[in-house]
Amino acid sequence: GLRSSLWLQFKPHQIAAGAAYLAAKYLNMDLASCPNIWMEFQTPPFILEGIMLSNQFQNGIETAKLAWARLPSTEDGEGDEVVGVSGNNDGGRVESLDYEVVENHAYREEQALRGKLYVGYYVGVKWFFALLIGVGTGLAAVFINISVENFAGWKFSLTFSVIQKSYVAGFLLYILINLVLVFSSAFIITNFAPAAAGSGIPEIKGYLNGVDTHGILLFRTLIGKIFGSIGSVGGGLALGKEGPLVHTGACIASLLGQGGSTKYHLNSRWLQFFNSDRDRRDLVTCGCAAGVAAAFRAPVGGVLFALEEVTSWWRSQLMWRVFFTSAIVAVVVRTAMGWCKSGKCGHFGSGGFIIWDISGGQEDYSFEELLPMAVIGVIGGLLGALFNQLTRYITYWRRNYLHKKGNRFKIIEVCLISVITSVISFGLPLFRKCSPCPEADPNFPIECPRPPGMYGNYVNFYCGKDKEYNDLATIFFNTQDDAIRNLFSAKTIHEYSAQSLLTFLVMFYTLAVVTFGTAVPAGQFVPGIMIGSTYGRLVGMFVVSFYKKLNIEEGTYALLGAASFLGGSMRMTVSLCVIMVEITNNLKLLPLIMLVLLISKAVGDAFNEGLYEEQARLRGIPLLESRPKYEMRKMQAKEACGNQKVVYFPRVIKVADVVSSLKSNNHNGFPVIDHTRSGETLVIGLVLRSHLLVLLQSKVDFQHSPLPCDTGGGSLPIRHNFSEFVKPASSKGISIHDIHLGPDDLEMYIDLAPFVNRSPYIVPEDMSLTKGLYVPSEEMIPFAQVYNLFRQLGLRHIFVVPRASRVIGMITRKDLLIEETEDPATVELQSTSV
Numbered sequence: 102g103l104r105s106s107l108w109l110q111f112k113p114h115q116i117a118a119g120a121a122y123l124a125a126k127y128l129n130m131d132l133a134s135c136p137n138i139w140m141e142f143q144t145p146p147f148i149l150e151g152i153m154l155s156n157q158f159q160n161g162i163e164t165a166k167l168a169w170a171r172l173p174s175t176e177d178g179e180g181d182e183v184v185g186v187s188g189n190n191d192g193g194r195v196e197s198l199d200y201e202v203v204e205n206h207a208y209r210e211e212q213a214l215r216g217k218l219y220v221g222y223y224v225g226v227k228w229f230f231a232l233l234i235g236v237g238t239g240l241a242a243v244f245i246n247i248s249v250e251n252f253a254g255w256k257f258s259l260t261f262s263v264i265q266k267s268y269v270a271g272f273l274l275y276i277l278i279n280l281v282l283v284f285s286s287a288f289i290i291t292n293f294a295p296a297a298a299g300s301g302i303p304e305i306k307g308y309l310n311g312v313d314t315h316g317i318l319l320f321r322t323l324i325g326k327i328f329g330s331i332g333s334v335g336g337g338l339a340l341g342k343e344g345p346l347v348h349t350g351a352c353i354a355s356l357l358g359q360g361g362s363t364k365y366h367l368n369s370r371w372l373q374f375f376n377s378d379r380d381r382r383d384l385v386t387c388g389c390a391a392g393v394a395a396a397f398r399a400p401v402g403g404v405l406f407a408l409e410e411v412t413s414w415w416r417s418q419l420m421w422r423v424f425f426t427s428a429i430v431a432v433v434v435r436t437a438m439g440w441c442k443s444g445k446c447g448h449f450g451s452g453g454f455i456i457w458d459i460s461g462g463q464e465d466y467s468f469e470e471l472l473p474m475a476v477i478g479v480i481g482g483l484l485g486a487l488f489n490q491l492t493r494y495i496t497y498w499r500r501n502y503l504h505k506k507g508n509r510f511k512i513i514e515v516c517l518i519s520v521i522t523s524v525i526s527f528g529l530p531l532f533r534k535c536s537p538c539p540e541a542d543p544n545f546p547i548e549c550p551r552p553p554g555m556y557g558n559y560v561n562f563y564c565g566k567d568k569e570y571n572d573l574a575t576i577f578f579n580t581q582d583d584a585i586r587n588l589f590s591a592k593t594i595h596e597y598s599a600q601s602l603l604t605f606l607v608m609f610y611t612l613a614v615v616t617f618g619t620a621v622p623a624g625q626f627v628p629g630i631m632i633g634s635t636y637g638r639l640v641g642m643f644v645v646s647f648y649k650k651l652n653i654e655e656g657t658y659a660l661l662g663a664a665s666f667l668g669g670s671m672r673m674t675v676s677l678c679v680i681m682v683e684i685t686n687n688l689k690l691l692p693l694i695m696l697v698l699l700i701s702k703a704v705g706d707a708f709n710e711g712l713y714e715e716q717a718r719l720r721g722i723p724l725l726e727s728r729p730k731y732e733m734r735k736m737q738a739k740e741a742c743g744n745q746k747v748v749y750f751p752r753v754i755k756v757a758d759v760v761s762s763l764k765s766n767n768h769n770g771f772p773v774i775d776h777t778r779s780g781e782t783l784v785i786g787l788v789l790r791s792h793l794l795v796l797l798q799s800k801v802d803f804q805h806s807p808l809p810c811d812t813g814g815g816s817l818p819i820r821h822n823f824s825e826f827v828k829p830a831s832s833k834g835i836s837i838h839d840i841h842l843g844p845d846d847l848e849m850y851i852d853l854a855p856f857v858n859r860s861p862y863i864v865p866e867d868m869s870l871t872k873g874l875y876v877p878s879e880e881m882i883p884f885a886q887v888y889n890l891f892r893q894l895g896l897r898h899i900f901v902v903p904r905a906s907r908v909i910g911m912i913t914r915k916d917l918l919i920e921e922t923e924d925p926a927t928v929e930l931q932s933t934s935v
């Protein structure tokens with residue numbers, strides 16, 4: 102069956118791991134619920150030690166499968182003994198971020214040293230960083246756009262001039278140029294920046310949800326993303342550069358936040374100001390919004406995208422800063438485009454940047470049109486859900502079969518797809534008859550035909566005669582930005598034949614599905630818009646011939662189709678709606694876009710999850726989504742933490758014990774307990790693994806006696822700066838195996854009290870996991886929700902404790918409102934009203 106284990110990476114010590122497996126079975130451990138079993142059991146004359154992860158299935162998809170075994174040197178031992186069981190459900194690949202500020206002694210000390218001025222300075226620097234992120238992302242977007250437009254423009258004009266002489270030579274040239282561009286992209290990604298493949302939005306979404314995927318915010322990822330997307334988009338694959346720009350913005354933000362790249366010596370001490378995960382999270386949010394703002398020149402859309410799609414929590418101060426960043430991006434992009442207008446940027450002209458002004462479009466709509474528009478919404482929902490489902494299967498297959506075989510296969514795959522794409526986009530228009538150019542309308546001068554790769558419709562492909570154009574080439578043999586503009590274009594009735602649109606829809610949809618998930622940076626916005634506007638225009642054509650009297654534009658329907666497909670696949674509403682309005686400069690269509698998006702999202706949601714959630718799950722990113730799973734409704738906090746024994750530390754502990762405990766599990770947070778004089782145990786706080794490692798490495802806090810040092814008056818000698826406890830972004834930090842302690846050190850003691858977070862979050866054991874439905878026959882579950890607490894506060898650990906025995910106070914809203922001026926009148930008023 103599905104659950105039978107398959108062993109991988111499993112050569113030298115099969116016996117040991119096999120024995121571990123058998124022992125686990127023998128001990129009746131439920132391997133499915135306890136996926137990672139670490140055990141060390143002794144059978145003379147060997148000590149066998151093995152780690153095994155059983156296959157873990159989430160919705161039928163394997164997320165972890167690993168096995169490891171070791172045969173240490175022979176020692177005397179007796180009996181079977183399971184020493185440790187630890188459940189790390191992700192194989193250690195992703196770890197959570199510490200958004201919670203650890204309020205330990207060093208932190209409080211540092212805060213106390215800072216004056217009021219510091220707060221102002223801190224806020225000022227944050228705004229300054231928001232400015233820098235905007236400028237950086239804007240410039241990156243301009244750079245990518247100029248490069249893509251130039252490569253593509255050069256490619257098309259060269260091909261076009263060659264096909265005047267020989268089709269075969271032009272065809273081969275076209276394939277070759279695309280292949281070179283795509284190969285360079287895939288080469289960069291596989292050899293230099295593997296984390297830059299794909300759109301990056303699921304990973305960034307995970308980051309802002311509280312999980313760090315290794316390598317997503319590194320400098321090399323940034324570089325790989327920028328140059329990789331130039332290659333993949335310039336090479337004409339069915340993907341876009343907008344998703345990668347979001348990732349680019351986030352990388353720029355994170356790198357600024359940590360003061361540059363340490364690995365490449367591009368850092369400056371002066372910039373190293375923000376060092377907590379929490380500050381970095383704010384910056385990354387700004388970077389995300391900046392990415393969308395730059396990609397679509399949609400500043401408000403960027404803010405809403407960050408709010409709706411990527412972040413899991415939000416606060417109003419952040420909104421202003423994100424808004425500011427987006428505004429800066431808009432200014433930078435506009436300035437750069439103004440500068441390029443005079444032809445200084447080669448092929449990059451007014452048509453280059455992604456913006457599809459259809460301001461000449463439909464002014465009004467009539468009641469009869471609402472039905473076809475609703476139909477577009479339904480089609481969008483269906484095709485979008487199908488897209489998600491197909492890409493999910495393909496991604497799963499790729500991950501498990503193709504991409505396992507090595508980088509060579511990844512590159513070959515992308516190159517193959519590139520050749521197929523080139524053949525289709527060059528070959529299919531050849532089979533279309535050329536159509537005569539429309540009669541010139543003095544109000545809307547058109548140039549027909551035009552060479553491909555230039556701004557405008559009516560591409561002349563192989564049409565020999567002067568006044569003819571090829572409609573399929575107009576959308577297929579063109580850059581995607583131009584193709585979309587052509588699909589959206591108003592004032593041209595029946596510019597495309599239904600046959601051409603249908604051919605393009607089927608072909609491009611298939612290509613987009615196949616290209617998704619290959620080892621190149623790839624966004625889904627532009628392919629989505631292409632697909633959607635094609636069927637939208639098809640519907641529009643029927644509407645035009647059906648309601649002859651009304652003033653209907655096919656371009657309007659194309660726009661609605663684009664919105665519906667994006668809504669059906671990405672499941673965003675508000676942000677997509679604003680983005681669509683911002684890119685088309687047509688506010689009048691707002692109500693229609695809203696209608697279509699609501700329908701397509703509802704239809705899509707009936708089938709599966711949004712694209713980014715699906716992809717995040719496939720990549721093993723444990724996202725806490727806004728809507729918890731239904732099964733959680735009946736669970737309590739106690740059940741969620743399983744029945745493992747809690748690994749905790751006493752307040753004063755021997756160094757050797759810390760080391761052995763840290764080696765025996767891979768938890769990252771541990772409760773610290775103390776005993777009162779009367780002998781009761783008392784939880785004094787939470788200590789993080791990373792902090793313990795800092796203590797073990799520096800050794801300055803080791804003491805000879807097992808007695809606690811005095812923390813009562815806070816007069817503790819501070820031997821650590823708070824900054825020493827700070828872990829660099831997107832790095833694993835040090836590991837316990839890197840720390841070497843002598844036998845003398847191991848005999849020393851360490852008092853953990855000054856280093857614990859004294860105010861961890863604590864919930865009673867019977868708190869419900871999520872908002873439950875009240876079921877009368879069952880016991881009433883308290884209406885509090887661990888899930889929401891966890892997600893909204895961005896927590897990493899929560900302690901579960903028995904019901905508290907005493908209440909020493911009560912806080913209400915009034916206690917949190919501290920009056921600025923103690924006006925006797927109001928005080929009196931309050932006391933009387935109470």
Ligand code: ATP
Binds near residue numbers: 195196771
């Ligand atoms: P994260 O992986 O989110 O960064 P973490 O590494 O501290 O946090 P894991 O050790 O990966 O947490 O958690 C895996 C399982 O181990 C969870 O089910 C959790 O309940 C349990 N767990 C975590 N910390 C402890 C602990 N100190 N003692 C016992 N069980 C723990």
Ligand code: MG
Binds near residue numbers: 196197
């Ligand atoms: Mg962990």
